[in-house]
Structure formats: structure tokens, C-alpha cells
Amino acid sequence: MPTTMKDIARDLGVSVVTVSKVLRNHRDIGDETRKRVLDRIKELNYTPNLAARGLVTGKTYLVGLVVPDLLHPFFAQIAKSLSGALLKKDYCLTILTSDEDPELEEREINRLLGRGLDALIIASSCTTSALFKRIQKQGPPFVLIDRSFPDLHANFVGVDDEAVGILATEHLIEVGCRRIAHLRGPQTSPGIGRLKGYLNTLAKSKLTPLPGYVSTQRLVDVQSRESGAELMRQMLTLHPRPDGVFCYNDPMAIGAIHTILDAGLRVPEDIAVIGSGNLHYDTELRVPLSSIDQQTELIGERAARLTLSLLESKTRPRNKTFILQPQLVIRASTERRRRMTGAAAKSLTNAK
Amino acid sequence: MPTTMKDIARDLGVSVVTVSKVLRNHRDIGDETRKRVLDRIKELNYTPNLAARGLVTGKTYLVGLVVPDLLHPFFAQIAKSLSGALLKKDYCLTILTSDEDPELEEREINRLLGRGLDALIIASSCTTSALFKRIQKQGPPFVLIDRSFPDLHANFVGVDDEAVGILATEHLIEVGCRRIAHLRGPQTSPGIGRLKGYLNTLAKSKLTPLPGYVSTQRLVDVQSRESGAELMRQMLTLHPRPDGVFCYNDPMAIGAIHTILDAGLRVPEDIAVIGSGNLHYDTELRVPLSSIDQQTELIGERAARLTLSLLESKTRPRNKTFILQPQLVIRASTERRRRMTGAAAKSLTNAK
């Protein structure tokens, strides 16, 4: 049986309340008494029973994190930062994987809600905000990461996804691509935002994606790499085939490159490829992968800070949004000379 | 305010105890009463307050997992399986990263213990079993994964690490390597076991590692890849230099390959490289990496089953050990013709 406050109180001839107050740095306790209690706590290696405390205060000291896939380094990194930061303040982080499946995600979140959490952090796979509107009405405070909802005003930390699409597409244009395709992501904000950035950039450059240049797949399977490979296979059947591909994420890009090389084509000479995520192993790939960095570490940190502020504030603070700026990272998969001047390119490819 | 048993009891004109019993499938409850209670529970979407329950039963419905690095796909995969399996039984999994640092690990485990967990799952970075002996004396049941202690009888799920070393080394010999080096891992059981398998296999083939052929680094940094690159740099200064390298894990192997290629040498022609872990992206690397598969999924599953059995059994069951057999996966990094016959090789390299 572990030590309780009662033991300490009895030992020292003070009341349980006194011990409790010392523990929480309540100030109306005599220095003498405080010291004695503190000493005894150290001696017995006492730690308060959080279940009991929670029963009174309504807190569980448990925070939930729901991500589409813990195997993806982006989410693993965020999980790691969050768990470390929260533990310092005595909160435990429980991590669940939704497998990019909105229904599974909702079931898991409901389970967590039933358990009673102090806060929730979610990279949601849902395509609508209904679930989160419900949680806002009756549920713990939460922070969305990576994925947001246009019709939901909520705490959010993520990257500017339209900028991701713009950076990637501008870069492909810059290195001389004119027939630029996009392997798109799911119908969540990053997928939609990156597509938008792609389309807008093309439009600005007076380029038009030919039919079939935007993949029609709606949901990225958990197996992004395979889905990238498969989608690329379809792209290669097009005439003319693309000379540049912007992929929703790095695993898809890796799959795409695999297909391209298998078909006997070269990357980047025949087709340049760029992804997003800037995975730690991008440098070590068959063709080192150009990518858009999403500031993963910063997202983790900010999300942790934001969550802690929700946890510690008595009143529910107003929602905050942090949109980080992505950065272009150039590697071999797009490193090629421009092959034609702007004018030549225009005349060649703009014929719709 | 969430619904409580009291609400249900009042609504139905029964006692709280009755509701409680229905909830836990206690059998001495009339069918009629049971149905009414169940219906009302559904209606109100009632879920029991686990903190309150835990206060009485001593259970927290929380399970802890401590791993060296959540970013490593091996541990991420295990975390994912465990979290899914446990949630089904209403246990939450909280995941902590020790960064391969025994002191940090101990601090984190102590914190978890203070919080009160129902079980603990650990891939420990500790080099001694002291901490776990303490937990066995006064702590929750636990399962060690991936890393065990020779002087500790405990629940364990992992791979046969000596077999890992044997498979890798035998394979290098098989493809014609005669000067085989080893980038060793930390002083934990996998590091020690793989080294042993390596040494024994060499001995059996009457080969001897030349001085410097076993790296002296004691601890693998979290940045395994960089440490592999660095260690390989040192190996390349040796005369004669190795013609085959068995690396403790795949990230180290990736780093090693990086160094070798940078030095203008070829893999596998000049130096064959094999790792361990069989990461999902091994196929997509600059040089697709031969590796020893550690049966990650199976480890996760078994660990989950074992943990659940500890959780559900009233008495503490006796310790169980599951040692899985690793498997050789051959890819380009070791795919070369034998370059000499056994006899020729022997006469050449066995001159100590």
C-alpha cells in the first residue's frame, strides 16, 4: 500500500488538510510546519493519488492525442514533443491512431471523452467539423494540429498549406517543368490547401494542368507510398506525360519515384518530383527527395504550449491559431537545369 | 456535468448499488431491472467515472509504455499495436520517450509509478536491472520488450538477438566477405547479443575480426544514422579495410553506406552492408538495404496479449518469455557474387 496524506499527517501530528495545503503551495502555512511536511514527503517518497484528487477537482491529468498514423515521422515527432512537455507538468499523454479513418477516429475520441480528459489534441481525418462542434459544446478544450476546418473557430497549430502548394509548384516551374501534375491528398485542409496553392500558382504562370494531371483519389491510404506508386502509374499513361509532379506528402513522392524509375525514366531529368514533409530520411533515398519542410518541431512545441495554457487557465481562453510558414528544401529529385526559356515554354505548353 | 450512477438510480427508483452491479454484469440482478437500467444508460450516454472507480478498486486503467525513441519505426509500430489493443479493453496507453538515456528513463518511470499505473511496458535503455528489481518488489506488473536482462526473470517479448548476429554475419560470409566488421549497439541485450552472434559466427568460420573491426562506441546516440556514419569513417582508415559490415540497426547502416559512397567506394562491391530492423523504407534507399527482420508486428501483438493477461488476471501470473526468430532479408546492399572460393578466402584472410 502506497503512502497517503493521512500517514504523513499522523506521523507529524498535523491534520490532513495541512499536508494537502503544503503540497499545493497554499500560502497560509507556517514556515516551520511546511518544512516538516516537505521533509517527510521526501522521506516517504510520497506522491499524491491523482485519481482521488481528480475525483474532487474534476481533472484527470490525462491528455489525449489522436493522429492518423503514428508511423509517420511527422506525427511521431509531434507525439514525442507533446508527451515530454506534458509530463513535466504531470499530465500523461495517451496516443491513439485513427488510420486516417474518420469513423474509427470518432469512435476513439468518444471513448476518450467517456474516460474524461483534461484536453485533446487532434490531427483529424474527418472531412466535416461536426464532431468538433459537439466537443466545443460539451467536452474538454482541444487543439487541432495539422488539419483545420474552415467553418470551425478553434485552437489550431499548423502550416500554411496553400503556401506549401505554392512553394512546391513555383519551384517545379523554376527548374523548367511545364507539365506539372499533382498527386493530391485527402479532403482535409492540408490536401485542399496544397491543391489550391498548386492550381493558383499554375494559373499565375498561365499554365493549365492537362486532364488527368490532378489525381482523383480522394483518400490517401495509410500506405501513402503504395498509393503514390499506383497514382503515378496512371499518370505515366497520359499523353503528354507530366514533366514535374508535386506530391501531397513525401511517402507518396517516394512511391511515385519508384514507379518512374521502374518505367525506365529518370528523376529529375524526365520527371522532377517534390513532396512535402521533409522526412529525416529524405536525404538517403534512391533519389534524394526535394520537399517542403513543415516545421514539425515547431508545431510540436507550439501545440504543447498551447495545450498547457488551456490546461492551466481557469477560464477557457479564447481560441488561438498559429500558422507556420513552410520552407522549400531542394534535393536531387528536382535538381536540373532549366531546359528552355520562359517564352519557349509558354508557347509550347500553354496550348490547351 | 456528466451523468452519474446516482442520476440513473433516481430516475429509475432503484439504488445506486443496483446500477453499479448491472454495469459490471453482476449476476444477481433481475432481468427486468437489468434491462431498465441498461436502457437508461444508453439513453443518457452514461459512462462510469474511472477516477472514482479507480479510487475504490485501486486500478487506474492506465498503462505506460517507455521506449528509447518514438521516431524509430520499430517502436512506433509497437506503440501503435499496443495502443489499439489496450484501448479495446478500456485501458489508455501513455507513451514516453527515454532518448536512450537510462537516467531520464528512470525519472520517467518513477513519475509514472507515482501516478499509479496498472501495467508498464518497457524497452529499457538501462544497463542494469536494478530499477526493475525494485518495480518487481513494489510496483505494477510489467513487460520488457526488445531488451532484457540476463539476471532478471521477467515478462519479455523480443527477438533472438544472437540469431540476428548469426544470420547477418553468415550472410556476409556467404556473399564472399572475409574482413567483416561490426558497428555495435549499446550495452543492452540486443547490442550484446548481436555482437555475440557476430563473434561466434566468425569464430565458427575460422575468421577473426582484425583490430578496430568492432566499433568501440558504447552508446548509440539517438541519432543512430550520424553515429553510423562517423564510426564508418573510422573503419575506412583501417588497413586492410573491411569488405563487409554488420550494423546494429538500419539507421546506423544507412549512415555507414552514406560514408562509404562519399568516400568513392561502392556498396556492395567494395563493402557489403547489412543492418537490422527491416525498416519499411529500406527498399527505397540509395542502396536498398539488406537487413534482419525483427518481427516487429508480432512483438507488438504478443506484448499486447501478454500485458492484457497481466491486467485481467487477479493473481500475478508467473513470468512468460517470448523469443521470436529473426529473418534475413536480402537487398542490394549485400547482393554480389562470391568473389573467391572458400579455400582461397581462408588462406588469404585467416593469417592473423
Next chain:
DNA sequence: TTGAAAGCGTTACCAG
């Protein structure tokens, strides 16, 4: 500055 009493939501133990 201290402490007594009440109560948080649940389960264990017995009596009826």
C-alpha cells in the same frame, strides 16, 4: 495559521 466536516462517484460488504 490550522483543522473539522462534507463530499467527489464509485465499489465492497453485509443485511434484509
Next chain:
DNA sequence: CTGGTAACGCTTTCAA
């Protein structure tokens, strides 16, 4: 089969 009572370890409130 049902339910009253006590208890789990802690915090809150308020009186001393």
C-alpha cells in the same frame, strides 16, 4: 435479488 452503509484519498469550505 436488492440496497444501506462505509470506505477509497483527496480538496473545498468555513469556522476557530
